Amino acid sequence: MRIKIKNARVSPNSEARDVYVNNGLIEGFNLDGTFDLEIDASNFLLSPALIDPHAHLREPGQEVKEDLQSGLSAAVAGGFGTVVCMPNTKPVIDDPEILRSLIAKAEKLGLARLLPSAALTRGQEGKLLADAAALKAAGAVMLTDDGRTNEDAGVLRRGLEYAHALGLVVSVHAEDASLRGDGVMNEGEVSERLGLPGNPAAAEAARIARDLEICAVTGARLHIQHLSTARGLQLVRDAKTRGVNVTCEVGPHHLTLTDSKLETFDALYKVAPPLRLQSDCDALLAGLVDGTVDCIGTDHAPHTKAEKEQDLLEAPFGIANIELAFPLLYTHFVATGKLSLEKLLELMTTGGAKVLGIGEPKLEAGMPADLVLLDLNTKKIVDPASFKTKANFGSPWAGQELTGWAAKTIVRGQVVFDASSS
Template identity: 40%
Template sequence: MGIIIKNVNRVLFNNELQLCQIRISNGVISEIGQKVRQSNEDVIIDGKEHIISPGFIDVHVHLREPGGEAKETIETGTNAAAKGGYTTICAMPNTNPVPDNKKTLEAIYERMNQTAKVNVLPYASITKGLKGEELSNMKELKDAGAFAFTDDGVGIQTADQMLQAMEDAASLDLALVAHCEDNSLIHSGVMHEGVTSKRMHLKGIPSVCESVQIARDVLLAEATGCHYHVCHVSTKESVRVIRDAKRAGIRVTAEVTPHHLLLNESDIKESNSNYKMNPPLRTKADQQALLTGLLDGTIDFIATDHAPHTEEEKGRGMKEAPFGIVGLETAFSLLYTHFVQTNIVTLRQLLDWLSFKPAQVFGMEVGSLKIGAKANLTLLDITKEWHIDKTTFLSKGRNTPFDKWKVTGKPVLTIVEGEIVFEEDYYV
């Protein structure tokens, strides 16, 4: 018995649509064509001329479990991912306990195997306890299944420690993924240091806080040969440094979030902590530089930095609330509405940034729509108009600045290795 998806459009490299059928056998795409073979036992899915895409990949997600289950769990976070069209996500290590040793990482894998609705690849931490004091045993963690290494949420503060970490990661051929932030330049800031922080009389975080650490790190990556990946780029200076590093042949890659592409500091009208994230929303010039960097390949793909918090925590205002917003259930619709429908990017470009590109950067065996590939697929209704409603989120997190935004386009069916893990009610 197999699954046959009929009457679907795939997006070709020239952005043209091609109506086709797809057959899934044993969790793998076994046929793609105008007409595929069919038996009486097959399950038939009518694609209704919607768009079929490789399942989305998000390399930057906070699932919070273990230790932060009030904010999110592996189950709720992966349900949210499936609803957003994601079939593979990578879980950040800022949990309690931190996956800085084999035992903890194996326990997290066991929990994921029990409750995850999509594929989850866990990061391990660069330093023990994310404290920036002692390096984790990367060899042990790779053997236990670590996807890559990061201390996301905290920048590695000394060049010597980053150099040692890169040498270890390079020897194992795994990426070192960096949250770039020089703590000596933060000065207790809660938002970007600029006109809005001055208007609101709040302490600001300067752009150089991020870019100066990237500049240091790309030279260390050149010295070690490490694959160095920059998380959530937010400043024009950072884009320039990364662009120059790529031109120099340094092995650096980078991601940008939907919220940094869609918003800037001028969108913060009041002390609303749903606009508080790290890195913060920067200037309009930074926002434009991020889009330019994405279009010219300086920035490789889009990742959400899905960071759920409780309503109580986010209700403390800009000064006291934690950094972070959720993004898994809104990313595609927001990006399609504001960039594809406005003819700034093509649909093919957007789908590549959400699937093929992250897979390519990290060497994943996912992210493609071809015969023999795992059947990780997302069906997209690009005509559906709707309003984002945070009360309907499957994530525990409701912390989004996009509540009530009108958008077009929606994932309506998500398949992970041949299993349907999400169906939109109106589509069924």
């Protein structure tokens, strides 16, 4: 199938070009000849499709929350062409067979590309290393015990060394479990007033400090997931200055929501690490601007309505956000002049690719035709009922008016999402 994308601009002020897509690749620009489909991109911005290095798609075993069909549909609706799924499934993704079957299923679905991460340790128990070479051969792009924290520093050290020799990055959910305790929200004025168990910023900072030392001593590639605190970010910034081989990500919720939301007692706002203070949001934004933060990771973490309608002690951690990530960050930060569009796109495309060590997406002839047309003008109210994710019963941002919605998402040269027909 040959597609002509007419009048495509890669930035609001750049010259419009016609982009031709053929056989799954970008064929070239301003070409001639027939085509099967013409897309008028005059009102949109063309970008390589977004890359999410961190999403929970819940398959296998927790399909009641999400499955590849719903999760990858949500991803393409959010403009993502590539998604890294997390291995804290049931069973845990620590077996090459599970990886192969997931990838095969995703290929069949033909939505966003699935790049699974696999467990660093067997069963994510933090004790015995999983068969990393076999997992890599089966398609794993990252090793992580995400969902759990790596309490045994010695195991993490050996895991990092082993993975590094294979060319795999290890990512960590950096929270000290004993400092976090039974915390269900940020520890501070709000948690003490509400009488809810708090999780202090120090739990994140202390664990990041430890892991940076391990990273430095091994020279291995460490990726720190979902930074939530100013202090954690500063530790990463200092380590990068020293040349430590570390990268980090930030999620949309940690940039746009604070712990005051918990005053509603609504478990939609219960997430790990927890929502922090406005000063943390501001520091994370500064980290996006100055390059300390390498990429946006959504940490899309869907749960069922019944699970999220429990009280704050019982409800599980996680926010479903993959459909809103770009519109949220565009509306809150680019449209307000706090972050450049170019930087946001870098954080959501090449940033993730660099972390994963996969080919960086480029709008050049011969590159895979994984593209998104972003509508930077149309305003739309967030309506969870329209979500593709199974977690379509509510959202922390329900009712907010956002711009920057994906108009069309193209993966492997096929239109996999079209806002005008969905």
